[in-house]
Amino acid sequence: MSLDNQSVQGWGFVTPALLWTVAFFVVPFIVMGAMSLATLEGRTLIWGVSLANYAEIAEKAYIWRAFLVSLEITVTVTVVAVILAYPLAWIIAFRVPPEWQRLALLLAVLPFWTSYVVRSYAWLLVLAREGMVNQAMMGIGLISEPVTLANTRFATVTGFVHFFVMLLTLTIYANLIQLSPNYRRAAMDLGASAFQTFRHVILPLTLPGVVTGAFLTFVLCIGDYVTPQILGGNSELTVPQVIMVQLGRRADFPLASALAIALMCIVTLAYILSARWLRLDRL
Amino acid sequence: MMRVLPWLYLIAAFGFIYLPVGTLVLFSFQSGTLPVPPFNGPSMRWYAEVAADDDLIAALANSLLIAFGSSAVAVMLGFGAAYGLARHVLPGSVLMRGLLIAPLTVSYLIIGLGLLIVLTRAGFGLSLFTVAIGHVVINLPLAFAIIYASMGAQQHNAERAARDLGAGEAQVIWRITVPMVLPAIAAASFLSVTFSWDEFIIAFLLTRFDVTLPVEIWSLLRSGLSPQLNAVGSLVFLVSVTAVILLELFVFRKRRS
Amino acid sequence: MTAPVSISALNHWFGAFQALKDIDLEIGAGEYITLLGPSGCGKTTLLSVLGGFITPSQGTVRIDGRDMTRVAPAKRPTTTMFQDYALFPHMTLRDNVGFGLRMAGMGRRTRNDRADAMLDLVSLADAGMKRPHELSGGQRQRVALARALAVEPDVVLLDEPLGALDLKLRRAMQDELKSIQRQLGTTFVHVTHDQEEAMAIADRIVVMNAGQIEDHGPPMRVYRQPASLFTADFMGEMNHIPAQTGHAGIKTPFGTLDHTTDHQGPVVACIRPEAIELGDGPVQIGAARVRDAAFFGTHVRAHLVPDAAPDLVLIAHLPPGDVPEPGARLTLSAQQAAFHVYPKGD
Numbered sequence: 001m002s003l004d005n006q007s008v009q010g011w012g013f014v015t016p017a018l019l020w021t022v023a024f025f026v027v028p029f030i031v032m033g034a035m036s037l038a039t040l041e042g043r044t045l046i047w048g049v050s051l052a053n054y055a056e057i058a059e060k061a062y063i064w065r066a067f068l069v070s071l072e073i074t075v076t077v078t079v080v081a082v083i084l085a086y087p088l089a090w091i092i093a094f095r096v097p098p099e100w101q102r103l104a105l106l107l108a109v110l111p112f113w114t115s116y117v118v119r120s121y122a123w124l125l126v127l128a129r130e131g132m133v134n135q136a137m138m139g140i141g142l143i144s145e146p147v148t149l150a151n152t153r154f155a156t157v158t159g160f161v162h163f164f165v166m167l168l169t170l171t172i173y174a175n176l177i178q179l180s181p182n183y184r185r186a187a188m189d190l191g192a193s194a195f196q197t198f199r200h201v202i203l204p205l206t207l208p209g210v211v212t213g214a215f216l217t218f219v220l221c222i223g224d225y226v227t228p229q230i231l232g233g234n235s236e237l238t239v240p241q242v243i244m245v246q247l248g249r250r251a252d253f254p255l256a257s258a259l260a261i262a263l264m265c266i267v268t269l270a271y272i273l274s275a276r277w278l279r280l281d282r283l
Numbered sequence: 284m285m286r287v288l289p290w291l292y293l294i295a296a297f298g299f300i301y302l303p304v305g306t307l308v309l310f311s312f313q314s315g316t317l318p319v320p321p322f323n324g325p326s327m328r329w330y331a332e333v334a335a336d337d338d339l340i341a342a343l344a345n346s347l348l349i350a351f352g353s354s355a356v357a358v359m360l361g362f363g364a365a366y367g368l369a370r371h372v373l374p375g376s377v378l379m380r381g382l383l384i385a386p387l388t389v390s391y392l393i394i395g396l397g398l399l400i401v402l403t404r405a406g407f408g409l410s411l412f413t414v415a416i417g418h419v420v421i422n423l424p425l426a427f428a429i430i431y432a433s434m435g436a437q438q439h440n441a442e443r444a445a446r447d448l449g450a451g452e453a454q455v456i457w458r459i460t461v462p463m464v465l466p467a468i469a470a471a472s473f474l475s476v477t478f479s480w481d482e483f484i485i486a487f488l489l490t491r492f493d494v495t496l497p498v499e500i501w502s503l504l505r506s507g508l509s510p511q512l513n514a515v516g517s518l519v520f521l522v523s524v525t526a527v528i529l530l531e532l533f534v535f536r537k538r539r540s
Numbered sequence: 541m542t543a544p545v546s547i548s549a550l551n552h553w554f555g556a557f558q559a560l561k562d563i564d565l566e567i568g569a570g571e572y573i574t575l576l577g578p579s580g581c582g583k584t585t586l587l588s589v590l591g592g593f594i595t596p597s598q599g600t601v602r603i604d605g606r607d608m609t610r611v612a613p614a615k616r617p618t619t620t621m622f623q624d625y626a627l628f629p630h631m632t633l634r635d636n637v638g639f640g641l642r643m644a645g646m647g648r649r650t651r652n653d654r655a656d657a658m659l660d661l662v663s664l665a666d667a668g669m670k671r672p673h674e675l676s677g678g679q680r681q682r683v684a685l686a687r688a689l690a691v692e693p694d695v696v697l698l699d700e701p702l703g704a705l706d707l708k709l710r711r712a713m714q715d716e717l718k719s720i721q722r723q724l725g726t727t728f729v730h731v732t733h734d735q736e737e738a739m740a741i742a743d744r745i746v747v748m749n750a751g752q753i754e755d756h757g758p759p760m761r762v763y764r765q766p767a768s769l770f771t772a773d774f775m776g777e778m779n780h781i782p783a784q785t786g787h788a789g790i791k792t793p794f795g796t797l798d799h800t801t802d803h804q805g806p807v808v809a810c811i812r813p814e815a816i817e818l819g820d821g822p823v824q825i826g827a828a829r830v831r832d833a834a835f836f837g838t839h840v841r842a843h844l845v846p847d848a849a850p851d852l853v854l855i856a857h858l859p860p861g862d863v864p865e866p867g868a869r870l871t872l873s874a875q876q877a878a879f880h881v882y883p884k885g886d
Contacts, residue, residue, distance in 0.1 A: 009452065010371030017364035017383060017423060024420045025386050028397025035400055088296045091289045106531065108297065111304040113523035115481050117497045118516035121504060122303035125310065128508070130319040132306055166300060182626035185593060189613040189620050190640035190691060200639070204630045223390020225484055230504070240392050247488075253400055260393045267388065 036257035045253065053258035063242060067262070070238045073153065074222040077160040078214050084161065085168035086210065092169070093176040094184075105173055109166045116163075120230040123159045124150050127231075151233025159227045164217045171216070175209030176202070215274050219267055239263055304520065311513035318510040329514040339515060342499035345411055346480055349495060353418035354475035358468060360419070361426030366460065369434040370442075380431075387424045394420055395485040402489070409491040417485040422475040429474070433467035434460075473530055477523070542725050543604035543617060543694035544569045545590065550599030552585060559585045560596070561751040569694075572721050572728045574738040577748035577774070583731045584699060586748070590729060591620045591697050604694060614643075617694035621701050625684040627672040633659060633683050634668035640691035658686040661720065678709045685717070689724065696721075698730040702737065714740045735775050739763065747771045769882040772810050779816075779854050781809040783881070790881055793849035794825045799881045806884040811874055814839070816856040821873025828854065830868045835860065844870065 037049045057063050092104045111119070126132045127149040134146040149155055179202065187197040225240040232238070237245070239259060246256040310318035314326035333339055364383055368376050386394060398417050402409065438460060445459045461468070483497040490498070496519070503512055550563035559582050567573050575583040588594040590601060592613035601609045608616055619640070627636050638646075638655035646654070656668055662682035672680055681701060688696055701717075702710045718741050721728045732738055738745045739759040746756040747770070754774075755767035766772035783792040785804055790797040792809050801807065816825070826848045833842035839857040842864065846852060856872065864870065 010367045010373050013363040013367030013370075014373070014379060017360040017427065018379060020360055020419065020423060021383055021386070024398060024416055025394065026382075028394070028401045031401050031404070032393075032397045084296070087289075087292055091293050095289045106527075108300060110524060110527070111300055111520075113477070113527060114304055114307070114516060114520040115497055115500065117483050117500050117504070118307065118512070118519060119303055121500075121512060122307040122516065125318055125508065125513075126303055126306050128319055130317070132302070132320060135320045162299070162303065165296075180624060180626060182622045182624055183628065185613070185620070186622060186626040186628075186687075187639070189591065189618075190687070191614045191643035192639075193614070196643060201628055205628075219388055219390065223392050225392055240390075243392065243396065247396070247399075256396060257400065260396050263390065264393060267390070271388070
């Protein structure tokens with residue numbers, strides 16, 4: 001078996017995918033990086049090395065506030081979604097009889113397959129002043145006037161949490177089911193209660209999987225344009241919305257690029273902080 | 284009480300999960316003009332409007348075209364890369380794997396923005412074709428990861444046996460490798476089609492005139508709440524759910540038996 | 541510390557499948573019992589019932605005289621050593637071994653001391669700060685034992701503990717298990733499918749098949765005078781000789797055996813390979829042709845076709861001298877007591 005011949009063949013198979021990734025992912029990234037250092041004079045693009053765009057991010061209130069808003073929303077969503085999804089995954093993995101688990105899981109994530117745009121729209125319907133939630137609350141006498149729930153941060157967070165609870169239930173369930181059942185049996189055999197088993201054995205063992213899911217949630221949430229745009233109203237903007245504003249009216253590619261790079265930095269920071277537990281290959 | 288608590292939570296969770304979808308489907312049959320309570324008796328009027336909406340039908344066709352087209356390309360490229368890296372020891376393979384998987388951690392908005400900048404600066408027009416390019420970028424890492432993970436010692440040995448018996452490289456791939464990793468290929472294809480079909484931001488950024496379904500729905504949204512949107516959404520949901528159920532029945536059941 | 545176990549009228553079904561049939565067993569305090577049988581015989585199910593992981597459909601389990609049938613594993617005076625050891629990968633060995641003590645509310649200093657003492661007992665002193673993944677299979681097995689013993693249970697249940705080890709290690713561990721059990725006096729119930737292991741280690745062997753107890757007793761008795769055909773075959777190689785009951789005894793191709801049996805009709809007379817002797821003897825098997833023979837170190841294992849019954853092939857363990865050629869002729873015989881007679885289709 002001549003090593004050269006094999007290597008050439010190997011390269012032949014891998015190269016197309018590599019070329020595609022380089023051409024349509026790496027190159028755009030590099031160009032975007034260069035673009036973030038460019039400036040816009042009126043309608044003319046001037047290439048160069050200027051930190052004007054990054055300065056603008058730091059100075060303009062409506063921009064750096066957007067970063068705060070994005071972070072607040074994303075962290076809230078991640079924490080709430082994990083807290084809601086873990087018990088759900090647990091119940092499906094350990095309380096639902098084994099023959100029914102696949103079905104239960106499937107049912108729990110089925111709404112995943114409504115179009116993303118449509119699902120946010122559906123929440124708008126549910127949370128509208130004339131919508132289900134308000135009608136229900138007035139019906140049982142909790143409130144006398146409809147409450148504004150849509151076009152608020154609450155609506156954005158709810159929409160996000162809805163989506164990510166389904167995603168996290170799936171990933172956490174996959175994690176829980178991989179654990180040998182003997183871990184729980186051994187713990188209980190040695191005198192641990194259900195809560196002690198969870199706290200000392202199950203939780204530490206599933207933490208890497210949870211952190212991976214949380215990281216994924218963080219990345220997807222912070223970079224999302226659709227949900228805040230449909231549900232958030234105009235009182236506050238998130239970073240993706242600010243980026244789209246630059247693209248729309250002003251066609252300000254340099255600023256948009258700088259914003260994108262800044263967003264990437266935040267994601268990278270999150271990755272570094274969670275790298276200790278992160279196992280992307282175990283997704 | 285402790286016995287009942289998990290089941291109460293399960294019911295509450297499912298209630299939360301199905302609230303929007305339930306509302307969506309229920310009010311798609313609304314006979315009035317507003318998709319909010321009260322529900323005035325079932326009517327197929329909005330489904331009829333959807334069927335009559337040429338723009339929607341065209342968008343649907345575009346979505347299908349891009350979904351299947353870009354998935355085919357992504358799966359082929361991903362398979363090739365997985366095969367090449369799993370079969371042969373190449374220098375820097377760790378780096379290559381990292382590079383191929385990298386796009387998974389980047390927001391679609393940023394990927395779309397990058398492509399938008401490059402394509403417009405290069406004078407390349409925006410169209411469904413550019414959308415498809417973007418969709419291959421986001422689906423290739425997934426296809427690669429799934430297929431690569433399923434290539435193990437078992438079919439490595441089967442391939443060796445085939446070569447030993449005189450099969451050429453193409454035959455080995457077609458007759459041995461592909462059938463053995465078919466579940467992974469199926470899963471990768473299914474996920475790619477799903478992600479592409481549902482994808483909004485890249486499709487929004489990288490097209491000019493012809494739009495995909497999510498983008499068309501977005502435009503409709505601009506004109507306000509309407510049961511027609513419910514109807515479209517419910518149809519999309521129905522199609523996706525049917526596909527998932529079919530997949531579950533035929534692909535995953537078969538694998539278990 | 542230690543306690544007797546009493547199992548009565550135990551029956552258990554998984555759906556329509558009956559896994560345990562009318563199990564009655566008395567285990568004395570401090571006994572080392574092995575549950576021996578092929579896969580699917582119910583030995584692991586029985587162990588799970590003893591451990592409290594399965595509540596039996598019918599019957600009772602008493603430990604130290606108290607009814608424990610429906611008591612949860614945490615509240616029983618038993619601990620189980622699992623087949624895959626189930627050591628907690630994220631804890632040190634010391635925390636693993638001390639886990640049960642922690643659950644019982646013991647303070648950190650005391651339980652660390654106890655854990656170290658237990659690790660010392662299984663010859664892993666000073667390894668307390670290591671983690672399971674740093675250990676070999678044999679070492680992990682010992683930590684699992686230490687963890688089970690740390691809480692001072694009355695009964696230790698072992699589920700095929702030595703299955704994952706290679707032969708030499710297995711033999712060493714059998715000796716260690718036996719010695720630790722002797723030292724502590726705790727009742728041990730040990731599941732295995734290896735009859736040699738059972739004989740090496742047990743005070744009493746319980747042979748199980750298809751959910752029932754076929755035989756139980758000290759290793760020598762179960763091997764030499766097996767109570768059923770299944771037990772006879774499972775404990776070691778057996779030659780099967782078809783025979784008939786007659787009014788004078790059991791009629792075989794090699795003469796009449798003076799055994800008595802209540803059974804009428806066809807029976808099987810069994811004899812161990814090592815019980816077949818060369819030369820003349822009380823039961824004359826007669827002349828036989830060597831089909832093949834191989835040297836096995838402690839004996840020569842030979843397949844022989846007797847003239848008196850040419851469609852039978854007997855396996856015999858001959859003295860470890862010269863290996864006879866195929867076709868050679870030998871004279872064989874045996875003692876009356878070496879034969880065991882069972883109803884056919886037992």
